[in-house]
Amino acid sequence: MKVYHQTGFRDKWNIESFRNGVGNGLIFSPINIDADKLFAMDVKLKQSGFLDPQLYLLNEAKGTIDTYPYFPGNLKPDFTTPDLDNSHIQLAQLCVDYQMKNDFHYLIIPSRYYADNPTTYFAQSTDYFVIPFCDYVKENKIQKKVLLSVIVKTIMLSDEVKRNEVLNWITGHQNIDGVYLIFENNFASKQIKDFDYLLNTLKFIKVLKDNQMEVHLGYTNTEALLYSIAMPDSVTVGSYENLRSFGIKRFQDLEKSQMRPPNARLYSAQLLQWIDYEYIQAMKSLMPDYANYFDESEFRPLMFTPEFKWHFAKPEPYKHYFYVFDKQIKKLSPTQEGRIDELKGSIKNALSLFKKIENNILLDDDSDGSHLPTWFNVINAFQKELTK
Amino acid sequence: MHLAEHPKVGTVVIKKGAIKSFTSLERIKREVELLSELESDFYPKQHHFNIDVKTKEFEIVEDYIEGKVLREVMGQFKTPKEIFTLFNFLVKGLSVIWDKNIVHRDLKPENIIIRPNGMPCIIDLGIARFLDLESLTKTISPMGPCTPIYAAPEQLANNKNLIDPRTDFFDLGIIALELYLGVHPYDPAYVGNNFSIVENIMQNKYIVESGTVKRDNTIVEFANKTLQIQPYDRYRNYQMLTAFIAKQI
Amino acid sequence: MFETEQEMSLMFEKFLKMNFGNTYLKECQGLFGVPDFVFYAKQKQEISIISFELKLKNWKKAAKQAFRYKSFSNISYVVLASGSSKAALSNIELFQKYNIGLAKFDNDSFFEILYKPEIGTPYSEELNQKLVNTISSSRKKSKNIEALV
Numbered sequence: 180m181k182v183y184h185q186t187g188f189r190d191k192w193n194i195e196s197f198r199n200g201v202g203n204g205l206i207f208s209p210i211n212i213d214a215d216k217l218f219a220m221d222v223k224l225k226q227s228g229f230l231d232p233q234l235y236l237l238n239e240a241k242g243t244i245d246t247y248p249y250f251p252g253n254l255k256p257d258f259t260t261p262d263l264d265n266s267h268i269q270l271a272q273l274c275v276d277y278q279m280k281n282d283f284h285y286l287i288i289p290s291r292y293y294a295d296n297p298t299t300y301f302a303q304s305t306d307y308f309v310i311p312f313c314d315y316v317k318e319n320k321i322q323k324k325v326l327l328s329v330i331v332k333t334i335m336l337s338d339e340v341k342r343n344e345v346l347n348w349i350t351g352h353q354n355i356d357g358v359y360l361i362f363e364n365n366f367a368s369k370q371i372k373d374f375d376y377l378l379n380t381l382k383f384i385k386v387l388k389d390n391q392m393e394v395h396l397g398y399t400n401t402e403a404l405l406y407s408i409a410m411p412d413s414v415t416v417g418s419y420e421n422l423r424s425f426g427i428k429r430f431q432d433l434e435k436s437q438m439r440p441p442n443a444r445l446y447s448a449q450l451l452q453w454i455d456y457e458y459i460q461a462m463k464s465l466m467p468d469y470a471n472y473f474d475e476s477e478f479r480p481l482m483f484t485p486e487f488k489w490h491f492a493k494p495e496p497y498k499h500y501f502y503v504f505d506k507q508i509k510k511l512s513p514t515q516e517g518r519i520d521e522l523k524g525s526i527k528n529a530l531s532l533f534k535k536i537e538n539n540i541l542l543d544d545d546s547d548g549s550h551l552p553t554w555f556n557v558i559n560a561f562q563k564e565l566t567k
Numbered sequence: 568m569h570l571a572e573h574p575k576v577g578t579v580v581i582k583k584g585a586i587k588s589f590t591s592l593e594r595i596k597r598e599v600e601l602l603s604e605l606e607s608d609f610y611p612k613q614h615h616f617n618i619d620v621k622t623k624e625f626e627i628v629e630d631y632i633e634g635k636v637l638r639e640v641m642g643q644f645k646t647p648k649e650i651f652t653l654f655n656f657l658v659k660g661l662s663v664i665w666d667k668n669i670v671h672r673d674l675k676p677e678n679i680i681i682r683p684n685g686m687p688c689i690i691d692l693g694i695a696r697f698l699d700l701e702s703l704t705k706t707i708s709p710m711g712p713c714t715p716i717y718a719a720p721e722q723l724a725n726n727k728n729l730i731d732p733r734t735d736f737f738d739l740g741i742i743a744l745e746l747y748l749g750v751h752p753y754d755p756a757y758v759g760n761n762f763s764i765v766e767n768i769m770q771n772k773y774i775v776e777s778g779t780v781k782r783d784n785t786i787v788e789f790a791n792k793t794l795q796i797q798p799y800d801r802y803r804n805y806q807m808l809t810a811f812i813a814k815q816i
Numbered sequence: 817m818f819e820t821e822q823e824m825s826l827m828f829e830k831f832l833k834m835n836f837g838n839t840y841l842k843e844c845q846g847l848f849g850v851p852d853f854v855f856y857a858k859q860k861q862e863i864s865i866i867s868f869e870l871k872l873k874n875w876k877k878a879a880k881q882a883f884r885y886k887s888f889s890n891i892s893y894v895v896l897a898s899g900s901s902k903a904a905l906s907n908i909e910l911f912q913k914y915n916i917g918l919a920k921f922d923n924d925s926f927f928e929i930l931y932k933p934e935i936g937t938p939y940s941e942e943l944n945q946k947l948v949n950t951i952s953s954s955r956k957k958s959k960n961i962e963a964l965v
Contacts, residue, residue: 351729457884541914543884
């Protein structure tokens with residue numbers, strides 16, 4: 180299973196880590212990087228990854244996305260949905276051309292996002308994006324693999340009719356090799372603790388894999404380890420939380436976007452959790468062996484010095500995460516059964532480590548292991564599904 | 568439908584009928600054009616196709632194919648090997664239209680001619696897209712009160728968005744089982760309930776063995792992968808279908 | 817009983833002022849969590865910090881928040897509306913285990929300490945120092961601090 184860097188703000192950290200051998204490639208973000216700048220980038224950084232076209236809101240000019248040739252506003256000012264009738268072929272061609280120019284590994288078909296669920300969504304997506312994109316690829320005998328980007332909304336997981344609709348739609352496209360799949364995350368908690376949601380995502384991935392499609396999961400956090408038992412082809416690592424959890428707000432050009440600076444947190448592969456650095460200070464005071472709960476990396480020695488000023492603008496905690504998580508994923512068993520057993524073992528181990536910590540520290544709901552029992556139950560439930 | 572002698576091409580079949588569905592006339596016209604260009608031994612050559620929008624009638628003129636309708640010679644395809652060998656050719660023939668994004672929609676033993684050389688020829692390709700639900704669920708058959716049905720759940724539910732080649736795969740699944748068992752797999756008399764064939768299809772209730780015929784694992788595997796309610800649970804494309812069939816022969 | 821946490825907070829503020837002095841900060845931002853009240857007492861060169869987390873009912877949530885305040889406080893208290901203190905009392909071992917204070921408060925300004933924790937060293941020197949720097953210029957005086965510590 181591969182690990183891609185979900186780049187965004189501070190993509191420099193991802194690029195540096197990738198250059199140092201962490202991760203299999205980079206997913207580029209048009210709202211964060213200028214089209215010309217991306218084109219000028221070393222092709223070695225691009226050849227193993229891909230571009231997320233980010234036409235989720237069609238014509239919202241957030242950040243640098245309007246520097247891209249396929250951005251609808253560049254075809255016609257005040258571009259709206261009806262304009263797609265006339266421009267969908269041109270848009271598809273420009274989108275393919277730009278991606279080809281950069282020699283990305285995959286070509287990505289864009290996808291739109293709607294807060295509600297219009298009944299014409301799938302038909303329109305097929306007509307405006309999938310068909311013109313695939314036709315152009317075929318006409319030009321392009322050999323690259325094509326992935327369809329799909330945002331899976333929570334209702335598409337919980338509602339059987341909607342779920343069947345989206346799965347039949349995805350699997351019915353014959354000219355795509357797979358999907359760039361993003362599960363929308365509207366949870367208030369930092370780890371996903373919803374049993375039904377998690378089980379449904381695993382079943383969703385399984386259907387696509389049974390259809391022999393490539394499944395690349397975007398915007399994943401720690402739950403990527405759980406998703407691994409459904410055998411996707413890749414997961415992602417992102418720095419800030421909005422790159423590890425998909426929310427449409429990131430793409431909205433909000434005038435007064437209230438950005439609360441995040442608390443610095445450190446990922447622990449043993450604990451399967453991100454721990455707020457203030458709790459690490461508490462652990463340091465109360466537990467002499469506190470460092471053993473965190474993984475080794477070239478960044479750890481610096482972070483654990485008393486002088487280290489924990490701050491979200493510091494790269495070390497994030498580069499540490501990229502390195503540690505990439506290693507954790509790469510160590511997973513190549514077989515489904517193996518992964519299931521391993522993950523159960525990891526969860527049990529993490530729970531016992533949390534017990535030791537909680538002898539001294541009263542962790543809050545976002546730093547504790549309260550997500551782990553649910554994950555364990557999800558694994559068991561999914562195992563039952565596999566034997567059906 | 569009647570036979571006639573065409574001065575140039577020989578024996579032809581002329582089919583006339585009423586069009587019940589106009590919902591996708593453009594698509595129908597496009598498909599008809601593609602079909603008239605088909606040069607394949609798996610299909611009769613189409614000489615003439617006309618749709619009269621005013622009278623709401625269609626007329627097809629195509630070559631008459633020598634041979635026997637599959638319904639009449641089902642006994643020739645009883646063993647899994649015989650069935651899969653036939654299907655190998657059938658799928659090869661169907662892939663010609665599937666590649667053009669055309670779905671047959673009306674595959675059944677009555678629409679497959681077995682030529683004297685044993686090769687199948689698929690007929691009635693043009694008609695299916697004009698038929699509505701009512702026509703699809705009825706067919707003239709010697710089986711009496713229980714009318715055999717060869718329709719996938721999405722056709723029975725009239726879910727036009729879901730009709731793609733996987734719909735034809737479902738029909739192939741029914742035919743395969745019927746060839747093997749000698750009876751319609753969804754026939755309530757054999758399933759053992761009081762529902763109709765249509766209801767059994769919608770509920771996914773079918774038999775894989777009868778009193779006289781024991782189950783065969785390869786037929787069961789094929790049936791279970793084609794007779795799924797959701798298209799996404801079936802073979803995704805004909806290449807996967809072909810790969811399975813190829814392994815059996 | 818208190819209708820809202822805001823009502824409880826206003827009453828508690830009056831109570832603090834009257835009994836312990838003006839030496840407090842309300843809803844201090846930029847620390848670890850947002851304590852309802854951070855009370856400080858200067859004794860010679862040392863500054864002691866006592867944090868308070870007020871809650872109408874949810875004692876467990878309050879305890880988790882109060883624990884956070886130990887990063888910058890010497891003592892941290894959960895203050896529950898009197899009517900809900902029973903549930904917390906039956907889980908007093910949790911407060912003992914984590915050395916978190918527990919008190920109850922009602923709208924007659926009746927304040928009772930149910931568990932008095934030991935004074936401790938804040939876990940985060942940096943956060944504590946940040947707070948101390950904010951406070952050190954203050955000339956306000958506290959009183960009766962022994963009742964809390």
